[in-house]
Amino acid sequence: MHRCPHCGERTISNLAKWWSSSTAPTQCSACGNPSFVPASESNATFVLSAALLAGAIVAGLSSRSPALLAALSALVVVFYAWRWHRSTLVPTTMAEASASRTVAFILLGGIATYAVYRFVFGGGA
Numbered sequence: 500m501h502r503c504p505h506c507g508e509r510t511i512s513n514l515a516k517w518w519s520s521s522t523a524p525t526q527c528s529a530c531g532n533p534s535f536v537p538a539s540e541s542n543a544t545f546v547l548s549a550a551l552l553a554g555a556i557v558a559g560l561s562s563r564s565p566a567l568l569a570a571l572s573a574l575v576v577v578f579y580a581w582r583w584h585r586s587t588l589v590p591t592t593m594a595e596a597s598a599s600r601t602v603a604f605i606l607l608g609g610i611a612t613y614a615v616y617r618f619v620f621g622g623g624a
């Protein structure tokens with residue numbers, strides 16, 4: 500369990516932490532306040548893990564050793580879990596979470612509108 504950044508109680512599960520974002524924060528069962536792992540941190544973990552996995556696959560394939568590939572891949576999984584375990588939960592409020600949800604909807608809406616526009620009107624090159 501991870502410490503809630505509001506009250507300091509260990510109430511946040513690994514899964515809840517992993518699943519949290521600025522738009523959908525996890526909620527503390529002791530104080531009820533929301534918190535999340537910032538996207539900058541979760542994205543860095545994802546990119547680093549993907550790069551290491553690519554390296555593991557290249558090393559495994561070039562050495563023609565399935566055992567090496569499996570061992571390196573397992574290390575990447577451990578690294579990924581360790582990064583998530585160490586990542587910091589940032590306190591937020593429900594108002595802030597709903598505000599960033601609104602921004603996300605506007606962005607997605609804008610992208611979807613643009614995609615439909617390109618689809619309907621072509622748009623050449």
Ligand SMILES: [Zn+2]
Binds near residue numbers: 504506530531
């Ligand atoms: Zn709390």
